[in-house]
Amino acid sequence: MGGKKGKTKFRNKKKMREERQAAKEPYRGDFNLVTVTQGNCKMEAYYALQGIHHQYFNDKGDLVECQSPEEIDAERLRWRTSIGKILPASFRTAFDVSESLKERLEKELQEIIEECEKERANKEKQAEENGEENKEAYQESFYVDSSNNTSETRTIIHRIPFLPHAYQLGVDRKIIRKDPQMGKLFEWMKRQTAAGFITRQETVSMVPPVVLSPQPNDSVLDMCAAPGSKTCQILEKLSPEGSMIANDASYQRAYMLVTQLRRIMHNNPAVLITSCEAQFFPQQSLSFDRILADVPCSGDGTSRKNIGIWKNWNQLGALALHSLQLDIAWKGVALLKVGGYMCYSTCSHNPIENEAVVSELLRRSKGSLELVDAPLAGFKVRPGMKTWKVLAEEKSMKQIKNEHKKNNAKMKQKRAEWEEKEKKAAGDNPKQGEEEEEKAQQKDADPPTNATTENEETADMDTQEEKAAKADEDVAAKAEQESTNKVETKPSSKPRFEPPASWDDETLIGLAEKAGLKHFKSIDEVPKNLAKRIKPTCFPPTEEEAQQFHLEKCMRCLSQDNDTGGFFVALLKKVAPVSRREARGKHLLEPKDDASEQGPELKRAKLDSDDVADEAVAAEGKGAGGAEGDKGNAVEGTAGEAEGPEDIAGATEMSTKLKREVKANRLDDKQGGKHKDLGRDDFIPVDEAAFGPLIEFYGFDDNFPKDQMMTRACGGGKVLHYIRKSVKENYIDQGIQKRITIIGSGVKAFVRNTNMTSDSMYRVSQEGVQFLLPYMTKRKVVVSLDDFKLCMTGEGNIMVKISDFSEEFSTVLTELPIGPFVVLLKGYETDYARKLLMVMWRCRGTNVNCLVSKVDLEAMRTKLRDVKKEQEPS
Numbered sequence: 008m009g010g011k012k013g014k015t016k017f018r019n020k021k022k023m024r025e026e027r028q029a030a031k032e033p034y035r036g037d038f039n040l041v042t043v044t045q046g047n048c049k050m051e052a053y054y055a056l057q058g059i060h061h062q063y064f065n066d067k068g069d070l071v072e073c074q075s076p077e078e079i080d081a082e083r084l085r086w087r088t089s090i091g092k093i094l095p096a097s098f099r100t101a102f103d104v105s106e107s108l109k110e111r112l113e114k115e116l117q118e119i120i121e122e123c124e125k126e127r128a129n130k131e132k133q134a135e136e137n138g139e140e141n142k143e144a145y146q147e148s149f150y151v152d153s154s155n156n157t158s159e160t161r162t163i164i165h166r167i168p169f170l171p172h173a174y175q176l177g178v179d180r181k182i183i184r185k186d187p188q189m190g191k192l193f194e195w196m197k198r199q200t201a202a203g204f205i206t207r208q209e210t211v212s213m214v215p216p217v218v219l220s221p222q223p224n225d226s227v228l229d230m231c232a233a234p235g236s237k238t239c240q241i242l243e244k245l246s247p248e249g250s251m252i253a254n255d256a257s258y259q260r261a262y263m264l265v266t267q268l269r270r271i272m273h274n275n276p277a278v279l280i281t282s283c284e285a286q287f288f289p290q291q292s293l294s295f296d297r298i299l300a301d302v303p304c305s306g307d308g309t310s311r312k313n314i315g316i317w318k319n320w321n322q323l324g325a326l327a328l329h330s331l332q333l334d335i336a337w338k339g340v341a342l343l344k345v346g347g348y349m350c351y352s353t354c355s356h357n358p359i360e361n362e363a364v365v366s367e368l369l370r371r372s373k374g375s376l377e378l379v380d381a382p383l384a385g386f387k388v389r390p391g392m393k394t395w396k397v398l399a400e401e402k403s404m405k406q407i408k409n410e411h412k413k414n415n416a417k418m419k420q421k422r423a424e425w426e427e428k429e430k431k432a433a434g435d436n437p438k439q440g441e442e443e444e445e446k447a448q449q450k451d452a453d454p455p456t457n458a459t460t461e462n463e464e465t466a467d468m469d470t471q472e473e474k475a476a477k478a479d480e481d482v483a484a485k486a487e488q489e490s491t492n493k494v495e496t497k498p499s500s501k502p503r504f505e506p507p508a509s510w511d512d513e514t515l516i517g518l519a520e521k522a523g524l525k526h527f528k529s530i531d532e533v534p535k536n537l538a539k540r541i542k543p544t545c546f547p548p549t550e551e552e553a554q555q556f557h558l559e560k561c562m563r564c565l566s567q568d569n570d571t572g573g574f575f576v577a578l579l580k581k582v583a584p585v586s587r588r589e590a591r592g593k594h595l596l597e598p599k600d601d602a603s604e605q606g607p608e609l610k611r612a613k614l615d616s617d618d619v620a621d622e623a624v625a626a627e628g629k630g631a632g633g634a635e636g637d638k639g640n641a642v643e644g645t646a647g648e649a650e651g652p653e654d655i656a657g658a659t660e661m662s663t664k665l666k667r668e669v670k671a672n673r674l675d676d677k678q679g680g681k682h683k684d685l686g687r688d689d690f691i692p693v694d695e696a697a698f699g700p701l702i703e704f705y706g707f708d709d710n711f712p713k714d715q716m717m718t719r720a721c722g723g724g725k726v727l728h729y730i731r732k733s734v735k736e737n738y739i740d741q742g743i744q745k746r747i748t749i750i751g752s753g754v755k756a757f758v759r760n761t762n763m764t765s766d767s768m769y770r771v772s773q774e775g776v777q778f779l780l781p782y783m784t785k786r787k788v789v790v791s792l793d794d795f796k797l798c799m800t801g802e803g804n805i806m807v808k809i810s811d812f813s814e815e816f817s818t819v820l821t822e823l824p825i826g827p828f829v830v831l832l833k834g835y836e837t838d839y840a841r842k843l844l845m846v847m848w849r850c851r852g853t854n855v856n857c858l859v860s861k862v863d864l865e866a867m868r869t870k871l872r873d874v875k876k877e878q879e880p881s
C-alpha cells in the first residue's frame with residue numbers, strides 16, 4: 008500500500024513539473040514560492056514564555072537586555088519575521104580544492120557579484136524613471152536583510168565569519184532562481200557544485216564541526232550522521248592517521264551517507280559507515296577523541312524551509328524526543344575518552360531538547376563532564392537558558408492529529424456537502440427535516456469525518472485552537488484557490504499571536520494555556536496520566552545546580568541574528584571517567600514509571616543497554632531507558648540540508664519510516680539474538696593468492712598495502728576495497744563488525760573484469776585509483792592536455808583510435824598489452840588529490856576506451872576549464 012501511495016505522489020510531482028514546463032515556467036517547487044504570512048499561536052506563546060525575546064543584539068553587535076515591553080515586542084517581531092522568510096543559500100569550497108583554486112573561485116565570484124550589482128543599478132535607474140514606488144518594490148524583492156547588518160547595508164553575498172571559504176547569500180533562494188540578474192550567480196554555483204569545487208550546506212549546520220574542532224589524528228564518532236554534511240566537514244580535518252565512524256539508525260539514510268561521501272569527499276577512506284541506534288552503540292574496545300551527537304529533534308529551527316513546522320508545531324514532539332536525545336548523548340559520554348570533547352546539537356529552539364538534556368548529562372556525570380566555551384568569531388550566538396518553563400498538551404498526538412484532520416479544508420468541504428445533502432433530503436421529506444433540525448441543534452452533531460470522535464474534541468468549541476483550525480481552513484481554501492490561479496501561495500496555520508500588554512510570566516502562561524498548553528511548575532504537579540510524557544529530567548536545574556552547570560556556555564543561534572536557521576550547540580569536555588554506578592541514573596529518568604507498565608520494546612532496550620554496559624572495558628556509563636514509541640513530529644531529515652520540497656517531504660516521511668525500520672530491526676534482534684544483516688556484509692581479508700597476479704600486472708612495489716585491501720563477505724570477491732589503516736586498526740580489528748551492521752567503508756580499489764581478454768583478473772577502479780598510483784610502476788602514462796581530452800571522448804561504448812593520439816602516446820599504447828591502464832594529465836601527475844587522471848581500457852586491435860562514469864567525466868570537464876585558466880599567462 009505504502010509503495011502505491013508513494014508512486015502516486017511521485018507521479019503527481021512529475022505531472023506538476025511537466026505542466027510547469029509546458030507552461031514555460033521554470034520548476035521551482037512550491038515551497039520556494041511560499042512566505043509564511045500568518046503564524047502559529049501556540050509556538051509563539053510558548054517561546055515568548057521561555058523569554059527568547061528578552062534580549063537583542065544592538066547596533067554594536069552586543070547582546071543587551073530589553074528595557075521595555077516595546078523593545079521586547081520589537082525583538083519578537085524580528086524573530087517572527089525572520090523565521091517566516093525563506094532561508095538564504097550558503098556554501099563552502101570543497102576540502103580538496105587547492106589554495107590557488109580557492110583564490111580564483113573567490114575572484115570569479117566577486118566578478119559575478121559586481122556584474123549583478125551593475126545590472127541591479129541599471130534596473131534601479133530604470134525603476135526610478137518609472138517612479139519611486141517601483142524602485143522600492145524592486146529593492147524589496149531583490150534583497151533580504153543581510154545577516155550581520157542591522158544597519159542599512161545589504162550584500163548579495165558575505166563570508167561566513169567562523170569558517171574560511173564559506174559564504175552565505177544575502178539573497179534568498181527564491182530570488183536567486185527567479186531573478187534574471189542573479190542567473191549568472193546561480194549558474195556559477197551549479198557549475199562549481201557539479202565539479203565538486205563547492206558544496207551547499209546550511210550556515211548553522213557548519214557550526215557543530217567547527218565547535219567540535221577535530222584534530223588531524225583524532226578518532227571521531229558521528230552518532231546520528233545522515234545525510235552527512237557535518238560528517239564531511241569533520242572528515243576534511245582528519246589526516247591519514249585520523250579515523251571516523253559515521254552512524255545512523257536508519258539503513259536507508261546510512262546508505263545516503265555513502266552517496267554523500269562519494270559526492271563530496273570523493274570517497275575518503277577514513278570513514279566507516281555503520282547503522283545502529285546510537286543509544287545502543289557498542290562500547291567494547293571503542294573510545295573516541297571527539298563525538299558529534301547531532302540528535303533527531305523536533306526541528307522547529309528549520310521553519311524557514313520546512314513549512315510543516317508552522318502547521319504542526321506542538322510540544323509533544325519535543326517531550327517524546329527528550330529521552331531518546333538524552334540516551335544518545337549519554338551513550339556518547341560513555342564512549343568519550345577522558346580529555347575528549349562531545350558536541351551536542353539540535354535544530355530546535357526548545358529547551359526541553361537542549362538545555363534540559365545537557366543539564367541531565369552534567370547532573371549524572373557528577374563533575375566528570377564540563378561545558379566548554381567555544382567562541383565563534385563574528386557570529387552572533389546567545390547564551391543557553393539557565394531556567395525554563397515546562398508545558399505540555401494534555402491531549403495525545405492522536406487526538407491532536409484527529410482534530411486537525413477533522414478541521415482541515417477537505418473535511419470541511421465534505422461536511423458542507425453532507426449538510427447540503429441532508430438539507431436536500433429534508434426538503435423532500437419535511438418530517439425528516441424536523442428531525443434533522445433537532446439533530447443539528449445538538450452540539451456534537453456527527454457529520455462525516457475520518458477522525459475518531461473524542462469527547463475532548465467537541466468540548467471546547469470556543470478555544471483558541473478551534474479558532475485556529477477554522478482560520479487554517481480558510482487560509483488553506485484560499486491557498487488552494489490561489490494555486491489553481493497560479494498565484495503565489497501563502498499557506499499558513501494558526502491566527503497571529505497578539506502581543507500581550509504585559510510580558511510577565513502570568514500573562515504569558517495565560518496565553519500559552521489558551522493556545523492549548525498546560526504549565527507544570529514541577530514534576531509533582533504532573534498527573535499520573537502524563538507522567539510518561541513529562542519526565543523529571545525535563546525540568547530546569549535547581550539554583551544550586553544552575554550555579555555549577557554554567558548552562559550559559561551553551562550556544563543558541565536565532566534566525567534573526569545571522570539570517571540563518573535556528574540551532575542549538577553545546578560543547579562538553581570529559582574531564583574524568585564517569586563511574587558506572589553514577590552512569591546508570593535510571594532513577595533520575597523514570598522515577599514514576601513502573602517497569603511492568605512499559606512496553607516490551609522499552610524493556611528490551613534497557614536490557615540491551617545493560618548488556619552493553621556490562622561489557623564495557625572501562626567502567627563507564629550506559630544509556631538509561633529506550634526510545635519511546637511516539638516521536639511526535641520529529642524531523643529526522645537534516646535540519647540543515649533539505650533543499651527542495653521533495654527533501655522536506657522526505658524528512659517528515661522519514662520519522663514514520665525510521666520508526667518502522669527500527670521496530671523491524673528490534674524484532675529481528677529478538678528472534679535471532681542479533682540483527683539478521685549482521686556479518687552478512689562484513690569486510691574480510693582478500694585471498695592471498697589474488698595478490699600475485701595483481702602485483703605482476705600493475706607492477707606494485709613492496710609498499711603496496713595488501714593488508715588494507717578487503718572484500719565484502721557477501722560479494723564473492725568481485726570488488727576489492729582499499730581501507731584506511733586507521734579505520735582497520737581502530738575499528739575493524741577491534742571486532743566492531745561482530746556487534747554492529749557495517750554499511751560501508753573505504754573505496755573501490757579493484758573490480759573483477761568481466762572482459763577476460765586481459766591478463767589481469769581485476770581492473771583498477773576510477774573511485775580509488777589515486778590511492779594505488781603511488782605504488783604502481785606499470786600501466787600508467789602521463790599525457791598532454793590534448794591526448795587527455797581525446798581520451799575523454801571514449802565514453803561508454805565509444806572507441807578512440809590509437810592512431811588519433813599524439814605520436815608519443817600512440818607508440819606507448821600500441822605496445823601496451825590488452826587491459827586497464829591509467830592516464831595522468833601532464834603537470835598534475837603527482838597531484839593525486841586533483842584527480843586529473845582516468846582509468847582507460849586498451850582494447851583488442853587498435854582502439855582504447857574510457858572507464859569513467861558520465862558524472863565523473865562532467866566534473867573532469869569543469870576541472871579542465873580550470874586547468875586551461877591556470878596555464879594561461881596571468
Ligand SMILES: C[S@@+](CC[C@H](N)C(=O)[O-])C[C@H]1O[C@@H](n2cnc3c(N)ncnc32)[C@H](O)[C@@H]1O
Pocket residue numbers: 212230231232233234235236237238254255256257260283284285286301302303304331335634642643644645646647648665
Ligand atoms: C538531525 S539528523 C542528523 C543530520 C546530520 N548530522 C547531518 O549533518 O547531515 C538526525 C539523524 O538521526 C537519525 N536517528 C534517529 N534516531 C536515531 C538513533 N536512535 N540513533 C542514531 N541515529 C538516529 C535520523 O535517521 C537522522 O538521520
